[in-house]
Amino acid sequence: MGTNPIVTLADLNATQVRFYMEESDLDKVTVGNKVTVVFDALPDQEFTGAIARVDPMLVTVDGTSAAQVWATLDVPDDQTALLAGMTAEVKVVAGEAYKTLLVPVQALRELAPGQFAVFVVNESGELKIRPVEVGLRDFANAQILSGLEQGEVISTGTVETE
Incomplete structure (x- = not known):
């Protein structure tokens, strides 16, 4: 039963x-x-x-x-x-950040696990790779803790390197 x-x-x-x-x-x-x-x-x-x-x-x-x-x-x-x-x-909500620098995740290049860089456009229009420290991120944006300043121009496209 x-x-x-x-x-x-x-x-x-x-x-x-x-x-x-x-x-x-x-x-x-x-x-x-x-x-x-x-x-x-x-x-x-x-x-x-x-x-x-x-x-x-x-x-x-x-x-x-x-x-x-x-x-x-x-x-x-x-x-x-x-x-x-x-x-x-x-x-x-896994984390929150206010008044912070965000970049599109497509701009990030993973150099090694947990180590990232972005391509920054310099004064002469050339792209230079620069390491950055990444904080919170989601599917669209990543928080940049250091290595990039507000107003700098970065590349989100494909970059050919030698």
Whole structure:
């Protein structure tokens, strides 16, 4: 004789969302990271919150190693449209930088693992390679911590070198 649950209780006073992050992205995530969440059923509302827990054991999701992550959401008291089990898109803010120098990631040349350079256009219009220290980056931009000054012109295209 099997036993099936008769009732499932949900605590909607502390709204949490559970999602999975691939193992390769876990180095960018820690408890306290900000998240933004958009539920499929509420596409015009964005909720914010923070990661509350990253489970220490990996699981396999669709053939990929991933960790289960829990985030607590800041939900207004008058929000009654959230239901347990809803599907959502979760974006994790892995880092933030303000008033910083950004370059397109296409401009970066990886010299060695973790070592980058850009091609800078000098006064005579020639391209010169220059090492730079890279901070935060995403799919579009990279933060430059040192090695480049605001206003300098860089190349984002293919450069032939000898």
